[in-house]
Amino acid sequence: MNDVHHPQSEAEACDLIRQAASNGTALSLIGGNTRAGLGNRVSAGVVLCSTGLAGIVAYEPGEMVMTARSGTTLSEIEAALSANNQMLAFEPLDHRGIMGTQGEPTIGGVFLSNASGPRRLSAGAARDSLLGIRFVNGRGEAIRAGGRVMKNVTGLDLVKLLAGSHGTLGFVTEVTFRVLPRPESEATIVLCGLDDATATRAMAAAMAQPADVSGAAHIPQGLAQTLPDAVGKTGAVTALRLEGLSASVTVRAASLAARLSAFAPVATVEQAASTRLWRAIRDVTPLQALQDRPLWRVSVAPTAGHRLIATLRQHADVDALYDWQGGLVWLQIGGEPQADVLRRTIAAVGGGHATLMRASDVQRAGISAFEPQPVPIAALSARIKAKLDLAGIFSPGRMTPDAGANMRIVDRTG
Structure with missing residues (x-):
């Protein structure tokens, strides 16, 4: 059974990470663990959970900006916003239904997975609402990036970089994000x-x-x-x-x-x-019932989704749901995940990328759950990973099997 730590402060998280780096101990970074199973399974003996870092730090409805500790539940965030007739603009999806998981989604997990819902068309992705973060890197150092206002960024934008990184770059302790009025x-x-x-x-x-x-x-x-x-x-x-x-x-x-x-x-x-x-x-409710079927999240041009599905149906039993005007396709396949066929077909219809969200451990073996990156981007991702997590201790289960060549750091799904 994994050793689970729930640091109650950023300083405690720093100490735990420094110790792990010194011992070469892999850490699985989680929040509410509602996306458990995403990625290629690599065992990490120690789990670092953010739920001990909970609570809203600052919220001024007039400024439409909130700061919260990363382990704060999404339900607490949404309740506070609802009381002031405000909302998270990007409409974060709840992964529990499609992943078959329990627990409570956390605000840190929402941004680390870039969990953007249907309103992404008009309001942007989760990362577009993220203004600032505090996180602990692989050396056990606390780092602050961004702030409480939108501004131009020169150099590497750590705020946007960590959004969608699935816990592979750092242990996020606090997030600051903008909110919007709820439509009448x-x-x-x-x-x-x-x-x-x-x-x-x-x-x-x-x-x-x-x-x-x-x-x-x-x-x-x-x-x-x-x-x-x-x-x-x-x-x-x-x-x-x-x-x-x-x-x-x-x-x-x-x-x-x-x-x-x-x-x-x-x-x-x-x-x-x-x-x-x-x-x-x-929440992709129509595809929640058959948990034994592999489920993919595919991003393509809005006009290409129906052609992708028509071609795939020549090879397998496929159910699909189209969001984002057809640019986001949730597809469920009967039998094997058909990763090679899927990715070849995506390339043939104009390009895009596919993430394997749900499958058995046996089916995941030998499949890159995340879209393999082109060599130049993979090299850049590996350099970024080395700077922030030199010992490579963070969330090995979120990495692709050939991590040296295909390190997936930034979620490119918008």
């Missing part, structure tokens, strides 16, 4: 029964309109039947979300529905049901 109202335009290719064209048409769409997703027939409120009872669902002032949402929804009616029958889903629908899309 929301509604979702639903197009019914479109095939994947037509849905892609419909989403592109919607994004070209001055409607300020904050979410664009397509759930094919079969998977759509698992959506809440019987939204998908008549077949495939193409969903387009509008947010803002109530009067504005009403006008924009009517205009967008009229423009898209040529594609398919159109319905409007109002506030409460719209919120439930997008929570299901955010």
Whole structure:
């Protein structure tokens, strides 16, 4: 059984990391451990958990900036924001359903995994909200980067570098991030029964309109039947979300529905049901049931996703859910993960990258869970890793099997 440490202060974390570096002891860095199993499994005998570093340090709603210790639960953060009618702009997804895990997501884990949800289209990724961090490097030194305001950065941007690094570069102890006002109202335009290719064209048409769409997703027939409120009872669902002032949402929804009616029958889903629908899309609820099937997270050009899936279906049984206007494809494969076929097909449709989110230990053996990096980027990543974690003790399970050549440091999934 792993030796688990819960440092109660940054100084204690520094001491533990210095000792581990001196002894050459590998450390698995975790928060709520809700993404347990992500990556290629490499055993680390000692676990360093951030949950002892909890609590909101500073929050001024008028400034729309919050500072919190990394082990603070996401639920505590969201409760404080909700009390002031504010929110995390990037709509972080909850990985527990697709990963089959327990625990509570932490704010540090959210940024270290760059867990960006459907609103990424309009508000940017998690890393775009991150303003400052405190972390401990592989020498046991506490480092502060960034601050409480947006500003230009000269040189290496450590704040953005650690976002999406999955605990391979440092033990984050504190994060500072911007927040936004919660929209007064929301509604979702639903197009019914479109095939994947037509849905892609419909989403592109919607994004070209001055409607300020904050979410664009397509759930094919079969998977759509698992959506809440019987939204998908008549077949495939193409969903387009509008947010803002109530009067504005009403006008924009009517205009967008009229423009898209040529594609398919159109319905409007109002506030409460719209919120439930997008929570299901955010957390990839339609692909949670079959935990024994490999699950990939694929990033491609929005117009390429449906071609990727059509080609893959010539080789395997594939279910897919399209988010980010089709640029983010969650795909579930029956049988083996088909990593080589998937990555060749991604290259053939114009490029992108794939992350193996869920699979058995046997299936993961010999597969790079993260997209292998081009040689120049891999070399740069390895140099950065050496500067921040010279002994290579941090989160070996998040690295690819051939870490010397394909060290994955920065999550390029946006």
